[in-house]
Amino acid sequence: MxxxxxxxxxxxxxxxxxxxxxxxxxxxxxxxxxxxxxxxxxxxxxxxxxxxxxxxxxxxxxxxxxxxxxxxxxRGDFGRSYANRQPVADIILARAPVTVELIVLSQIIALAAAVPLAAVAAIKRGTVVDRGISSLVFVAVSVPSFVLAFVLIWVFAIKLGLYPANGFVPISAGLGQNLGSLFLPALALAAGPAALYQRVLRADLVETYGQEFMNVARAKGISPLRMAVRHAFRPSLLGLTTSIGVVAGVLIGSSVIIENLFSLPGLGSILAQSVSARDYVTVQGVVLVAATSFVLINAVVDLLYGFIDPRLRKTRTAGRQAGRAREVPVA
Structure with a gap:
């Protein structure tokens, strides 16, 4: 079966x-x-x-x-770029690691900010702390990523000189320099997803806290932090997992603006350059890779549901058994 x-x-x-x-x-x-x-x-x-x-x-x-x-x-043949006569597959293979690293780093930053904020807001729901976090999240989700990118460049690159304003350093030149060249663009990409993740996870945590097994844990005197980590998080991860799958695919398109602002040699920048140069063969190849990645990411997310919450597997199995029982003719 x-x-x-x-x-x-x-x-x-x-x-x-x-x-x-x-x-x-x-x-x-x-x-x-x-x-x-x-x-x-x-x-x-x-x-x-x-x-x-x-x-x-x-x-x-x-x-x-x-x-x-x-x-x-x-067979892996995406044709040849009309602009420079290079195989499109080679262009994609050379630039995809930059975009993948940028998206992964932005997702790590988003989750590192969203998960603790959601846990605190759920535990302190209805208080000043919860309302303060909600206001911060509202600002983060309202500011476009390219606007935040300009602010980050002006503060951290121009004023403070902590990070480069543009350019990319490969991992082969040093992990620290590599992460430094990607930190500001990853932070600009992470703000919107972090706000979304915080809202989704907080709502699911609040719902989980109202269930019977959480009332039992609370009656046993378990601390709020332990309740959140050991009892509330896993049942509350379905919405967050869905959001991660959708956002990871959307970020492939969002990276177009960020990669051009920070002069990163990724798929987003080559897509913008190819559109300007009317190199539609390259555009076709990049769009196909991006769309296929989006579909595969969401397929993996769908497979993860049963591992996150085993009750879903039981529900699906019970539903199929009920369906077969209805199909059996009554003598």
Whole structure:
């Protein structure tokens, strides 16, 4: 039964990925007019437009182009950048680690701030402390990431000189310098998610604190901190886990502005450069990778639900058994 459930989830995942790949493929073909003419601009000659149409396969039927494109994608061939003639797969592999590290670091910062604030707000709910944290969270969620980025650059880079205002230092040059070059952009990206995580986790913790097993723990004289850590957190993590999965995918798109502000050589910056240069082949490849990453992240989150709260597995099993019982004919 578990194998059947896993196969069903894999089938749904494959279907979603096929839809995502189809939409990414059609993005190039939905350009107004001739895509080759749009890429070359007004300076393109009829000969160069015809050559580019042949290179992109635009002279073949749409179905044939999609089958060939999908086969190339499955082999890791995303085509060649029209701007610099480099393989798009090599461009993505070279820049993806920067974006992944930026997103992971921003998520760590967001969780490090949100979890303790949510726990304190839930324990002190209705008090001045809770209202103060709520006000702070409201400010964090209201300020756009690019505005916060300018403030961070002005304070920590220009005024205090603690961190660089732009540029990226690879890990090979030293972990401290690497993290220093990513701290300000990661902090700018982390503010909004931290506010969201705090709100979601606080609401779930307050609901958990009202359940019967928490009343029993409270009657036993267990300290509030121990109650939060050992009894309240795990049942309250479902909403937070869902939020992390959604936000991690959204941050791939949000990183476009931040990477350009801080001059980081990630996927966001190359996406913006490719759009400006009308390098739609690179745009298509980067968008496909970002969309696929979003789908896979949320698929992993869905699998984690049963491990976080075993009651969900029991509920699903009971639901399937009830469904089979209704299907059995009564003699």
């Amino acid at each position: 578990r194998t059947r459930r896993v196969l069903a989830r894999l089938a749904r995942l494959a279907a979603v990925l096929i839809v995502v790949s189809t939409l990414c493929f059609l993005s190039l073909n939905l350009l107004p007019g001739d895509p080759a003419r749009a890429i070359l601009g007004e300076s393109g000659t009829p000969q160069s437009v015809a050559a580019l149409r042949q290179e992109l396969g635009l002279d073949r039927p749409l179905a044939d182009r999609y089958v060939n494109w999908l086969g190339d994608i499955l």
